[in-house]
Each structure stands twice: as structure tokens, then as C-alpha cells.
Amino acid sequence: MKRTDIRRLLEREAGLEAVRVCGWVRTRRDAKGISFLELNDGSCLRNLQVILEGSLAEEGLLKRLTTGCAVAVEGALVASPAAGQRWELRARGLEVLGEADPESYPLQKKRHRDEFLRGIAHLRPRTNKYGALFRIRSEAAFAVHRFFRERGFFHLHSPILTGSDCEGAGELFRVTTLREPPPAAGGENPWAEDFFGREAHLTVSGQLEAELFACALGRVYTFGPTFRAENSNTPRHAAEFWMIEPEMAFADLEDDLELAEALVKQLVHHLREHCREDLELFARWVDPELPARLENLVARPYARIPYAEAVRILQAAGEPFEFPVQPGADLQTEHERFLCERHVGRPVFVTDYPKEIKPFYMRVNDDGRTVAAMDLLVPRVGELVGGSQREERLAVLERRMEETGLPREPYWWYLDIRRYGTVPHAGFGLGFERFLMLATGVANIRDVIPFPRTPRSLEF
Numbered sequence: 001m002k003r004t005d006i007r008r009l010l011e012r013e014a015g016l017e018a019v020r021v022c023g024w025v026r027t028r029r030d031a032k033g034i035s036f037l038e039l040n041d042g043s044c045l046r047n048l049q050v051i052l053e054g055s056l057a058e059e060g061l062l063k064r065l066t067t068g069c070a071v072a073v074e075g076a077l078v079a080s081p082a083a084g085q086r087w088e089l090r091a092r093g094l095e096v097l098g099e100a101d102p103e104s105y106p107l108q109k110k111r112h113r114d115e116f117l118r119g120i121a122h123l124r125p126r127t128n129k130y131g132a133l134f135r136i137r138s139e140a141a142f143a144v145h146r147f148f149r150e151r152g153f154f155h156l157h158s159p160i161l162t163g164s165d166c167e168g169a170g171e172l173f174r175v176t177t178l179r180e181p182p183p184a185a186g187g188e189n190p191w192a193e194d195f196f197g198r199e200a201h202l203t204v205s206g207q208l209e210a211e212l213f214a215c216a217l218g219r220v221y222t223f224g225p226t227f228r229a230e231n232s233n234t235p236r237h238a239a240e241f242w243m244i245e246p247e248m249a250f251a252d253l254e255d256d257l258e259l260a261e262a263l264v265k266q267l268v269h270h271l272r273e274h275c276r277e278d279l280e281l282f283a284r285w286v287d288p289e290l291p292a293r294l295e296n297l298v299a300r301p302y303a304r305i306p307y308a309e310a311v312r313i314l315q316a317a318g319e320p321f322e323f324p325v326q327p328g329a330d331l332q333t334e335h336e337r338f339l340c341e342r343h344v345g346r347p348v349f350v351t352d353y354p355k356e357i358k359p360f361y362m363r364v365n366d367d368g369r370t371v372a373a374m375d376l377l378v379p380r381v382g383e384l385v386g387g388s389q390r391e392e393r394l395a396v397l398e399r400r401m402e403e404t405g406l407p408r409e410p411y412w413w414y415l416d417i418r419r420y421g422t423v424p425h426a427g428f429g430l431g432f433e434r435f436l437m438l439a440t441g442v443a444n445i446r447d448v449i450p451f452p453r454t455p456r457s458l459e460f
């Protein structure tokens, strides 16, 4: 007989004479001549109660049915007399697929600390919390594709191995097949003997490639892994994370803001509709403010504040910030959180940053000092989105590259796009894990990634 997901069984309107389910035993409770298994197969948060009687409730078998063991059960799905559940499975047959030694199985029936579970990331998706989290993550990824497809965007697979540093921030992981790093000096290409015959890195962003494709297909997005060797051990930075990067031709900063706001709102709507039970777990056990915060994300238009005004607001706030606000400098997380949590009380776009603190590709505004940049700041998380209108004027772009000390030669293809049929275009990057933190209330980025990669951590 084919197995059925527990989720599908629990949604049924009518019982079933014969079904087969497979899963892992969460708990077992014994009474006289009868035993109850709580069975979970990962398809949903809820367990299916399995009733074992007669020969199925004999001691020899029960001894093997410990927390964590895997079983296949056949029986009848019948209305449950117990409160709080509609269905239960009256077993006729049970097969132990894999035992779990109760002496060493680390997931026992109690709440475990997140730090402990990080050390057993191979088993943590079997807990209620992490099962729910990774179902939400999967659903959110689907919602991303749906959002863009509905708007006529094409999905672009941008390369993971690159020869350029998009952000120009130098936080790159090097990729090499050489056993020994080449000697530094000499003038000749030190990487001549390496696989690509030149320096290679893991991508920090698919943006530059997305721009090339937007200037051919009109509207594209990438959604893929991104790597940054930032040695910052914060709860919001990972060395490997996933970024969603849409890019639109014939578009300006205003179009960019509208798209980012629509994306965040639609993702929240989608999760509220399709992950209700899993989200309730987070509201109950992780962050009681979650329902209100999700409502706050969709209820009203997001605020917009130019950088210069944001600095004035922060300076006038009279807050004892750890890092003083400095005009012309990047905003710190505490400043970002003050702006959106305390000043406007909802998500806020900060726009038009000084060009000195932003990458070379952002379009220079008419004032010559600022660029058409935007960051979306959200409560609890801080920066969720970073984007801009792109500099489409060849001469201005070349000047910016010179100012920021970037060589032109490796970017010849990026400049070509400004040489042949250049158009106004804009895009942004949304950190997928930051969005998941926002959507679940989980405070540490390590807990929304299946197998997190952070400084000094590469297990699994």
C-alpha cells in the first residue's frame, strides 16, 4: 500500500478503512493492553495518534518503539474520542523501520535550547520548532518565485563562481585548485597556473549579471546562494546566505521602492495564508508580538526618509547611541532600528545616501553628492533590502569607478551595456534569511539556515 502524508490525513473530511503512514515516534504512552504513539512525518506540525492494541501492544515490540524510532503503520483512520484531535489511526500492522537508542538519542521530550540544537543540526528539523521553520522557509521560497512570475519577471541563474567583486567591499572567498598560494610579487599573472588562469571567487551578489540580462529580457530576478567573508559574528550575518535580486530595465528608484514593498507584503500574505499553524508556533513560543508585527508589515504604506533627514532625526533624538550619528557615515544597526521601531513605527525606506558610502554602480543624483540608493529597514531585523537605480551613463560610471579605485578592464562587459543601448534600470537585493527572521521572530540567523556557515563553523 502507498503511504499517505499525515498532513493529508488530518485534513480529511471522512475516515478511511485502510491507510499506511510512515514517520518518527515522538512519544509513546502505555495503558493496560493499549499504547498510544504520537507519530510525526514532517509533513505538518501536528502528530497523528496511533493506537496499538492486542499483539501490537506487547512488551517486546513496545520496547523498540522509543522516541525517534522510525515506523510504518497500517490501519484505519477513525474519528478520535480524545479532545483536541479529529482523527486517530487504529493500527492493524506495524513495522519498525529504524530503531533509535534511547540512551543516546539527543532529542527527548522537553524543550531544548537553540544553542544545543545548533550542535545537532542534522537532527533539529525533527523538532516542532525547526520542522515548522523549514516548512516556512520552503513555502517562502515558492512565494518568491510566484511573486515574480505573476509580474512577468524571468528567473536568472547567475554564476556562483565569479571573477569580479560586485560590491567592491572585498569580502570575498577565494576559489583555487592550487596547493600553494602563488608568490605575491613579480608583475606577471600570479594565478596563471590556477584552474581559471586568474583570480576566482564565490559570488557576493548576482546583481551585475542580472543587470546584463535585464538589459535584454526586461525584467529578471536571481535567487541563489551568496557568500561573504565578513568576519562579523553577529546574529544577522552569515558567510553563506540566500539573496533575491530583481533587476528591471526602463525603471527608476520609485519603481524599485514599489517592487520591494510589494514583495515583502506579498510574502507575508502568502505565509499567513499557507503556513498558519507553523506561524502560530512562533507566536506562542518564540515571539508573542509576531502577529502584530506581521500585520504591521502589510497594513500601511512604508515610510520614506532621505538619508540627510534620517541623520537629522537621529541627531535630534537625544538617544544615548553606542555609536554617535555621523553625517556622511553609514547608519549603525541601532540607528536603523531606532528609525523604524521608534521613530516611524513601521518599515521605512532610507534613500539618497552620500555616494562615498555606497558602491560604484549606484546612479549619481543631480546634486552630484548623493546616489539613488535605498535601504529598507524593518523592526527587529534592521536592514532587509538594499538596492538602487543603476548608473546608466557611461562617462559618469567610468568616473565613479575611478573615484572608487576600481580597474575598468575586468568590467569591460559591464561598461559595454552602457555603450550599446543603455537604459535607466534599477534593482535590489533582499536577504532571504533576514526576511525569515522577520517572519518568524527568530532572533539569530543561524537558526533560519539549515546548516549555517559562520566564522569558525562549517560542520555538516
Ligand code: 4AD
Binding pocket: 166, 167, 204, 205, 206, 207, 228, 230, 236, 237, 238, 239, 241, 243, 245, 246, 383, 384, 385, 386, 387, 388, 427, 428, 429, 430, 431, 432, 433, 434, 445
Ligand atoms: O545591501 P547588500 O550588500 O546589496 C547587494 O548585494 C546588492 N548587490 C543588491 C542589489 O542591488 N541587487 O545586500 C542585500 C541584502 C541586505 O539588505 C541583507 O538583507 C542581506 O542582503 N545580507 C545578508 N544577509 C545575511 N548575511 C549577510 N552577511 C548579509 N549581507 C547582506
